[in-house]
Amino acid sequence: MVQINDNFLKLPGSYLFSEIARRVAAYSAAHPEKALIKLGIGDVTLPLPQAVTAAMHKAVDEMATASGFHGYGPEQGYAFLREAIAAQDYKARGVDIAPDEIFISDGAKSDCGNIVDLFGPDNKVAVCDPVYPVYVDTNAMSGRAGVYDEKSGKWSNLVYMPCVAENGFMPDLPGELVDMIYLCFPNNPTGAAATMDQLKPWVEYANRTGAILLYDSAYEAFITTPGVPHTIYEIDGAQTCAIEFRSFSKTAGFTGTRCAYTVVPKALQRGGASLNAMWNRRQCTKFNGVPYVVQRGAEAVYTPEGRAQVQANLAVYQNNAKVIREGLAAAGLTVSGGVDSPYVWARTPDGVDSWTFFDRLLQEANVVTTPGAGFGPSGEGYIRLTGFGQPDATKEAVERVKAVIR
Amino acid sequence: MVQINDNFLKLPGSYLFSEIARRVAAYSAAHPEKALIKLGIGDVTLPLPQAVTAAMHKAVDEMATASGFHGYGPEQGYAFLREAIAAQDYKARGVDIAPDEIFISDGAKSDCGNIVDLFGPDNKVAVCDPVYPVYVDTNAMSGRAGVYDEKSGKWSNLVYMPCVAENGFMPDLPGELVDMIYLCFPNNPTGAAATMDQLKPWVEYANRTGAILLYDSAYEAFITTPGVPHTIYEIDGAQTCAIEFRSFSKTAGFTGTRCAYTVVPKALQRGGASLNAMWNRRQCTKFNGVPYVVQRGAEAVYTPEGRAQVQANLAVYQNNAKVIREGLAAAGLTVSGGVDSPYVWARTPDGVDSWTFFDRLLQEANVVTTPGAGFGPSGEGYIRLTGFGQPDATKEAVERVKAVIR
Secondary structure, eight states: OOOBOGGGGGSOSSOHHHHHHHHHHHHHHHOTTOOOEEOSSOOOOSOOOHHHHHHHHHHHHHHTSTTTOOOSOOTTOOHHHHHHHIIIIIGGGTOOOOGGGEEEESOHHHHHHHGGGGBOTTOOEEEEESOOHHHHHHHHHTTOSOOEETTTTEETTEEEEEOOGGGTTOOOOOSSOOSEEEEESSOTTTOOOOOHHHHHHHHHHHHHHTOEEEEEOTTGGGOOSTTOOSSGGGSTTGGGTEEEEEESHHHHSOTTTOOEEEEOOTTOEETTEEHHHHHHHHHHHHOOOOOHHHHHHHHHTTSHHHHHHHHHHHHHHHHHHHHHHHHHHHTTOOEEEOSSSSEEEEEOGGGOOHHHHHHHIIIIIOEEOEEGGGGOGGGTTEEEEETTSOHHHHHHHHHHHHHHHO | OOOBOGGGGGSOSSOHHHHHHHHHHHHHHHOTTOOOEEOSSOOOOSOOOHHHHHHHHHHHHHHTSTTTOOOSOOTTOOHHHHHHHIIIIIGGGTOOOOGGGEEEESOHHHHHHHGGGGBOTTOOEEEEESOOHHHHHHHHHTTOSOOEETTTTEETTOEEEEOOGGGTTOOOOOSSOOSEEEEESSOTTTOOOOOHHHHHHHHHHHHHHTOEEEEEOTTGGGOOSTTOOSSGGGSTTGGGTEEEEEESHHHHSOTTTOOEEEEOOTTOEETTEEHHHHHHHHHHHHOOOOOHHHHHHHHHTTSHHHHHHHHHHHHHHHHHHHHHHHHHHHTTOOEEEOSSSSEEEEEOGGGOOHHHHHHHIIIIIOEEOEEGGGGOGGGTTEEEEETTSOHHHHHHHHHHHHHHHO
16 A cells, blocks of 8 residues: 655645635625735736747747757756856856856746755754745655644744844744755745845854755845845855745746746755755756746846846836835835835734734725735734736725725 | 755766767767767657647737736646646546646656655555666655665665566566556557556556556557557546656657646545645645646647647657668567557667667767666666657668668
8 A cells, every 4th residue: 555645634724825715716706796906926917028928939930940949958957048047147246156056947936845855854944934835835745844733833843933023024043953944035925135244144054054045036136225135145155055046937927937947056065965966866857947938038038128128027016016015004004025025014903813804905905915824923913915916906906905994 | 964865865877868968979079070860868859730839929929918918827737728638638538537637737757756745755666677767766866765786777675577578568567565656658668558458457456455556658649559548547447546647748749848747536545635635735835837838839739730730740750660660670670669659679689788789879870879778677688769850860870770780
């Protein structure tokens, strides 16, 4: 009899966004006349930049000819894309990352999930609280999280690092020794961005203890504040302790087009092994690369036209975030984020819990948000709103929310 | 200090195709004037069917507009594609598979690799010998294979089921109890196709013992012999014991376009858990779906024009396989496969070993093949050739090989 991986049975019910979808569907079914505005899930809404679709059309044309056809590509991604990334996302910021330290993939979610393959089962894992659920669930599936306690909302073997108003939404170094540390800046869900000085102690901690930083910078393109680092490798010493996850999803509108990359520096060694070689082996064995057409689309993000078009789209989302942040603040809510991030993190009024406030905004304002409690115990008492909506709808949503909470 | 997954350190050196690439590159560097013909790796060469590229162009156009833009899609794939598959790949063969039993992915290699997430570490794994290396390596990485012995070419905890001339390249049921059984028909690398009667004992065995069949039918489109099943679910009872992997790679030329699917029937339960629910959870947590543009391309494979164009391409590859099989047989080699499969499996002459014959064909015929030993100990003494080349080059390669072995 085959034994299943019974860690799966320990996972609590629904994934956060499924539960939101369920509540929204139920409300819509009961009130089909209501026009909902969705500021919940972090999905983009603007079309792909013209430079990207032009490159994709060209690549599709190539695939239709014998001479231009591309079969299996390198599992790690094409050199043209890895080189563009190395030059423009790193070298241009004074960071030396070689193309063979960059692995193209179908998504940061895939990579954040699959990276656990490289690590033993007994590592102590530290996560921010609140947190992107993928870090937690993938470690639970692979047996590192222990047992889930419904009451506290915590797994017995994880170390939770609260990110709350009291510490400016910046985690403190863990009080016990940990081995794998997930950090995400600009943060999902709080929208907080970390400065050089705030990141340095983490690099120092990881190099001193031999821990690994799993650094998710999927939202770096939203950084506007000068001096806020766009990559963990802007911190000296990070190449010997950090893996970085990046994505075209939020930067260039690729949520439905699927392209991302992960950086594993060759200087990153643990237990006598090269993590770069291990990830390369993992990807060559369990992955066959990203569609040629998609990689050509991603490459176009790095052309002058592509960059300008991406910046124009980002400006729309950044302004949406500003509208939400300023509107809710004007209505008396305590808000953070939304400056270097598409996410605004708002305290619920009168101490009501996240799901209650979520339901209230759904039912009274017809606005869909994300309840902070869905991201972890310290997210209780908050909701997340995103700047990814359409500008007019975003303004309308803010007015509706203001009317409800006044 | 983080502990790495030290199972990675047990993996022997290079992945098969990397070693081939290395030898080919070395030979080419030393003999730049020689024109090599590659009949080694199983990669397609014909352009994407016109119906597919037309659908992809249309989808790219949609992605360029606000109204047609698609962000995150369902992790499991769009209904339009899952429904086409259920209707045409299953229902049309008298098999009831529901769309929610079909999970669209970026590749059969990904799914064959990632499926190990669902199973506990102590399962006994049985593989055919020779075998597609991914089944072995992914179980080695997740700790089920034990220790690799260089001399025998075997892992200590795997059960090897020889597929050799003596048993018509059909594995015998294992003599000891096993839990996870990988089967691939039409087979990679031997090209053997299994009949209904040859598959029935496996379904019976798995249902009786509680084992799981992991059935790779990535090459089903090459079946020409009437009565040979295209899916494991043509065998009664398979829905309670089998997961099936399918791909558009070899069927429709998607090796560089990346689309595949895996069927996990809802009737498949083990240890009180639904494998369908577990795979759904795995995919929702660690995967974000296949590009919209690619899924529209895959959908076009099921249109009347798409089907006709795919069949025309397959006919080219099938004829190539016939040319190889008949040519090598005429030259005195013992060959099998190549009828219901793009793969021809040829015995080396005079009992020389696989790599020696590989090197001889590379150096004297300038033809790249795949050494059978790379697929496992029972592949020793064989080479694999594929029908995926261009027709003229394939004919030329066969003539060159004939000249060398005469």
